[in-house]
Amino acid sequence: MEEGVKRDSLTGVPQGGLVSPILSNIYLHEFDLFMDSLIKKYHDTRADITVPNKDYSKVTRRIQYLREKMAKVEDTNLKHELNKESRELRKLRQGITSRRIEGIRLRYVRYADDWLVGLVTSPELAEKIRSEIQSFLKDNLKLELSLEKTKITDLLHVKAFFLGFYIMVHKPKESGYTRALRFGVTRKTRISHNRI
Numbered sequence: 218m219e220e221g222v223k224r225d226s227l228t229g230v231p232q233g234g235l236v237s238p239i240l241s242n243i244y245l246h247e248f249d250l251f252m253d254s255l256i257k258k259y260h261d262t263r264a265d266i267t268v269p270n271k272d273y274s275k276v277t278r279r280i281q282y283l284r285e286k287m288a289k290v291e292d293t294n295l296k297h298e299l300n301k302e303s304r305e306l307r308k309l310r311q312g313i314t315s316r317r318i319e320g321i322r323l324r325y326v327r328y329a330d331d332w333l334v335g336l337v338t339s340p341e342l343a344e345k346i347r348s349e350i351q352s353f354l355k356d357n358l359k360l361e362l363s364l365e366k367t368k369i370t371d372l373l374h375v376k377a378f379f380l381g382f383y384i385m386v387h388k389p390k391e392s393g394y395t396r397a398l399r400f401g402v403t404r405k406t407r408i409s410h411n412r413i
Contacts, residue, residue, distance in 0.1 A: 266320025
């Protein structure tokens, strides 16, 4: 309605109209079913899709060996050298992830015509899934997927914007540290998992 006169819209439902979310839900129901099929196809059902990183474990074992050796050594110069190597290894270990991902996580959420797909996978598979979504929308629903708006984002480096919120992953070094008691000694340890 414009100034009391009804006009037909040639471009679809007006933005912000009351019926817009209802019609989006009806029309995009097929898309929801398609996304469910993608989740069944790709999503790994194991509780933990990570495995210990051997490189991280190797460096950690070396650090532990150096600490134990420093406790037994009397020579100050040797103790200094062992401590120096231990510090360098701890700095190196900060850049290594403690666990490697060996599986795929796929999540999907939609609110009216805004939707988000969360993936834990390789960039190549993310591109493949986006192209499958693009094909489905074009072939089945006659919708064009805007590649400018439909971005593949690494949440460790860039924030995603969805429904008025920024979504990001805090890196372990940003997540903080905790105190852990091991072998009667309290040590400051890094929280080794990412948090959204």
